[in-house]
Amino acid sequence: MTPAELAALHEAHASDPQAFWLDQARRLDWDRFPTRAGDWSFDADAFHIKWYEDGVLNLSANCLDRHLPAKADDTALVFEPDAPGTGRAVTYAELHADTCRFANLLKERGVGKGDRVILYLPMIPEAAAAMLACARIGAVHSVVFGGFSPESVAGRIEDCGARVVITADEGLRGGKHIPLKANVDAACDLAPGVETVIVITRTGADVPFVRGRDVRWEDHKHRLAADCPAEPMGAEDPLFILYTSGSTGKPKGVVHTTGGYATWVAATFAWVFEPRADDLFWCTADIGWVTGHSYTLYGPLLHGVPTVMFDGVPTFPDASRLWETIDRLGVTILYTAPTAIRALMREGDAPVVKHRRDSLRLLGTVGEPINPEAWRWYHDVVGDGRLPIVDTWWQTETGGVLMTPLPGATSMKPGSATRPLPGIAPILVDAEGHEIPGNDVSGNLCLTSSWPGQMRTVWGDHQRFIDTYFRTYPGLYFTGDGCRRDADGDYWITGRVDDVINVSGHRIGTAEVESALVAHPLVAEAAVVAAPHDLKGQAIHAFVTLNAGEEGSPAILTELNAEVRKHIGALAIPERIQFAPGLPKTRSGKIMRRILRKIAEGQLDQLGDTSTLADPGVVDQLVAGRG
Ligand code: 6R9
Numbered sequence: 001m002t003p004a005e006l007a008a009l010h011e012a013h014a015s016d017p018q019a020f021w022l023d024q025a026r027r028l029d030w031d032r033f034p035t036r037a038g039d040w041s042f043d044a045d046a047f048h049i050k051w052y053e054d055g056v057l058n059l060s061a062n063c064l065d066r067h068l069p070a071k072a073d074d075t076a077l078v079f080e081p082d083a084p085g086t087g088r089a090v091t092y093a094e095l096h097a098d099t100c101r102f103a104n105l106l107k108e109r110g111v112g113k114g115d116r117v118i119l120y121l122p123m124i125p126e127a128a129a130a131m132l133a134c135a136r137i138g139a140v141h142s143v144v145f146g147g148f149s150p151e152s153v154a155g156r157i158e159d160c161g162a163r164v165v166i167t168a169d170e171g172l173r174g175g176k177h178i179p180l181k182a183n184v185d186a187a188c189d190l191a192p193g194v195e196t197v198i199v200i201t202r203t204g205a206d207v208p209f210v211r212g213r214d215v216r217w218e219d220h221k222h223r224l225a226a227d228c229p230a231e232p233m234g235a236e237d238p239l240f241i242l243y244t245s246g247s248t249g250k251p252k253g254v255v256h257t258t259g260g261y262a263t264w265v266a267a268t269f270a271w272v273f274e275p276r277a278d279d280l281f282w283c284t285a286d287i288g289w290v291t292g293h294s295y296t297l298y299g300p301l302l303h304g305v306p307t308v309m310f311d312g313v314p315t316f317p318d319a320s321r322l323w324e325t326i327d328r329l330g331v332t333i334l335y336t337a338p339t340a341i342r343a344l345m346r347e348g349d350a351p352v353v354k355h356r357r358d359s360l361r362l363l364g365t366v367g368e369p370i371n372p373e374a375w376r377w378y379h380d381v382v383g384d385g386r387l388p389i390v391d392t393w394w395q396t397e398t399g400g401v402l403m404t405p406l407p408g409a410t411s412m413k414p415g416s417a418t419r420p421l422p423g424i425a426p427i428l429v430d431a432e433g434h435e436i437p438g439n440d441v442s443g444n445l446c447l448t449s450s451w452p453g454q455m456r457t458v459w460g461d462h463q464r465f466i467d468t469y470f471r472t473y474p475g476l477y478f479t480g481d482g483c484r485r486d487a488d489g490d491y492w493i494t495g496r497v498d499d500v501i502n503v504s505g506h507r508i509g510t511a512e513v514e515s516a517l518v519a520h521p522l523v524a525e526a527a528v529v530a531a532p533h534d535l536k537g538q539a540i541h542a543f544v545t546l547n548a549g550e551e552g553s554p555a556i557l558t559e560l561n562a563e564v565r566k567h568i569g570a571l572a573i574p575e576r577i578q579f580a581p582g583l584p585k586t587r588s589g590k591i592m593r594r595i596l597r598k599i600a601e602g603q604l605d606q607l608g609d610t611s612t613l614a615d616p617g618v619v620d621q622l623v624a625g626r627g
Contacts, residue, residue: 113138145288235259253459264453367505399453552579
């Protein structure tokens, strides 16, 4: 985009927001075009968020049917499995047919508009078809990342009241088999409401089937009709629920609706990636995360841009996997996470430079702040110094990108997400919620106005939605991120200021890990904080106090890790568990995490004022025990 084009977009929004947002909605095919764009208020007494409310559309039709007349036989997605070179391309016609078959199977099993369906799947083309099938019949999909434990799956099944789960026999990643179906069986034992489990064959492993409940996709696929009408959906009908960690309690079911989400994904995909006819887009994110929803699946499909579904890991079979795959497939845009870049940077330049990478025209990152060193390596080595990088800041809650440099229009700065997209209104506030004006300042990042892709509610708990995001600073959406605005007015996200830890781009709530640890019978108390980590960005550091008379041991450590694996999943296992004779508490009994954070960070000379602690001696013990 040129600077003038970007200025024109900002100007169009400023002069008539309603007209601007209605214009953005024209990127989609509507059964009934909305007469009004945004209708919202962040004020407590009039709180509501609605976009395009009288519009009617179907997202699956927008992703598939509208491409059929001109390009039925063109590639919609490229499946790139764990083993390099064993994948295949799937055309729009094929994806449409499989989506319809899936939709018809779901209907046969009693799924209709508004019903929730849990997906626990590898990155296979059938996963795309299953998501699109839900969207086609108006069912609400909730994808659960395959790294979560049976207990986590059960919690989500119960929270959203799903009666159908779609899974695969096994996953296969980095050469390792992941027992997806066995995990679903265990989840169903814990959450007994599931009536149907649809099982897709990925590895062909011999998995037990429960008669009456389990359905093998391949047994039915060929008898199911390859067409199915797309249900006309109200713009504000829910499209999906995605569970994500917050500061407190259980993961929240973030709800996105149809018209606003689709508009925002279509608009941001166009602005950020400027799709071209010959693009092959590769977003490495798993569909279990929001990035996988918005930019592995929906964004490219809405634009008719072929998208790579990668069911592997960047370091398997070796550290050149991404670059070898880019050359083999002819990838033009790579969108990945800082944690992957750091891991590959550690392997040196050789695995990169032995591949051409000359098909690439744009690089992107998402998920966590990128350190300038990793940015430079991505730019200089991966991009040969010739490719722009879009450092896109956004959240599960925001549906799509909110801040990023735009190639051609914004100058890049290593480590900065730079500027908000058109229609996005960030401000920085201090702890009391007063705006911090001017440049060269830091504060908590809030947004003053709504945008179409904003989440609408927490599933089943609208009050929690309001309390979590709009109460800290009344009248503002609080992102949970800290941020600096530099002397030029560019934004630098400095990371979470709430009790969320970002481990390799995965959001993990400290409260969830703490409650997993205290589930162990010998644990009296646990406190979890973030510590900086070279590869993961942040790592989990846990302080655990055992019951009186118990001694910490390697055996207990193993058991504690097993608790976390059981209650959440391996991705939340702490980097470090430190046995602590006591935790630093105020006289009123509050754990002072500030002190624990400094200990975990190793900043032992910056512990600050410890005089208000009930027992200041605890700190010395913790410092000594840090080792
Ligand atoms: C899309 C996604 C959201 C949190 C967010 C922030 C961090 C994401 C970032 C970034 C700095 C970027 N984050 N992108 N921080 N620069 N480009 O990641 O959603 O999983 O909900 O995480 O990730 O802290 O608040 P989600």
